Amino acid sequence: MTKKINPNLTKSEALILSWKNRKDYKGYDRSKGSSFNSWRSIVNTKKGKLIGYPEEGKDYNVFMAEVQGTWAKGKICRRYDITKPYSKENCFWTEKGTENLWNLNKLIYNGEEKTLLEWCKIYNLNYNGVKIRYYRKEKYKTPEEILFGKKIVVKSRSRLKREKSIVRRVQAYRLRDKHKGLKNDLDINWVREFVKQPCIYCGDTEDIGLDRIDNTKGHTKDNVVPCCYICNTTRNTNFTHEEMKILGRTIEEIKKCRLKEQNSKTNTE
Numbered sequence: 001m002t003k004k005i006n007p008n009l010t011k012s013e014a015l016i017l018s019w020k021n022r023k024d025y026k027g028y029d030r031s032k033g034s035s036f037n038s039w040r041s042i043v044n045t046k047k048g049k050l051i052g053y054p055e056e057g058k059d060y061n062v063f064m065a066e067v068q069g070t071w072a073k074g075k076i077c078r079r080y081d082i083t084k085p086y087s088k089e090n091c092f093w094t095e096k097g098t099e100n101l102w103n104l105n106k107l108i109y110n111g112e113e114k115t116l117l118e119w120c121k122i123y124n125l126n127y128n129g130v131k132i133r134y135y136r137k138e139k140y141k142t143p144e145e146i147l148f149g150k151k152i153v154v155k156s157r158s159r160l161k162r163e164k165s166i167v168r169r170v171q172a173y174r175l176r177d178k179h180k181g182l183k184n185d186l187d188i189n190w191v192r193e194f195v196k197q198p199c200i201y202c203g204d205t206e207d208i209g210l211d212r213i214d215n216t217k218g219h220t221k222d223n224v225v226p227c228c229y230i231c232n233t234t235r236n237t238n239f240t241h242e243e244m245k246i247l248g249r250t251i252e253e254i255k256k257c258r259l260k261e262q263n264s265k266t267n268t269e
């Protein structure tokens with residue numbers, strides 16, 4: 001049944017010809033041109049098929065009979081609810097560029113119900129962004145998240161960074177101990193909990209890692225203490241664990257003084 005396409009025709013000319021050969025094609029009315037294209041894009045494009053349409057909509061004449069009266073030249077077909085397929089109830093015709101006015105999806109925020117566009121005008125928000133979040137209900141669950149997006153991005157990124165650094169550090173300890181033939185019984189879950197403790201020398205809670213009590217032995221659970229970066233680099237191989245305890249008290253004092261200075265500076269600014 002396949003007809004050979006005339007090689008003299010352009011692609012679009014061939015397409016028009018193939019439409020004209022269809023059973024339900026009843027002449028091409030220039031005044032209906034735009035609605036014909038709309039129907040074509042609903043019924044015949046990949047996107048349209050994915051969205052879905054009622055069975056009877058397959059026939060252009062049925063479609064035309066339904067939209068007549070609401071359609072006018074230059075108008076485009078839009079759905080009220082874009083999560084639902086095309087249907088007589090879910091479609092309307094509107095001028096290009098005004099379709100956002102017709103999105104009647106409402107959102108309750110701070111006890112008030114308004115359409116998405118109204119909210120966007122109030123808070124000067126990007127309408128398309130809000131609309132996308134509105135339909136992604138599995139990700140944006142609260143009205144705040146729909147309107148303003150997720151706020152915790154920065155926080156979760158730093159948590160991720162910390163998590164990565166723990167994993168990397170444990171892997172590095174293992175590798176180093178293996179090379180030196182030392183024992184190592186650390187696991188990531190144990191370290192993750194362990195570094196939540198304050199520095200054993202100065203009491204700081206930031207930037208906590210592991211410090212070995214006896215540097216000739218490997219990283220084992222009974223040979224490590226929680227230790228901040230500054231104390232760790234200070235001790236290095238210069239001091240023993242016991243000596244570092246004495247030094248830690250001084251470091252604690254210095255850190256407190258620095259914090260006081262910093263606070264008084266920001267208060268006077």
Ligand SMILES: [Zn+2]
Binds near residue numbers: 228232251
């Ligand atoms: Zn410390």
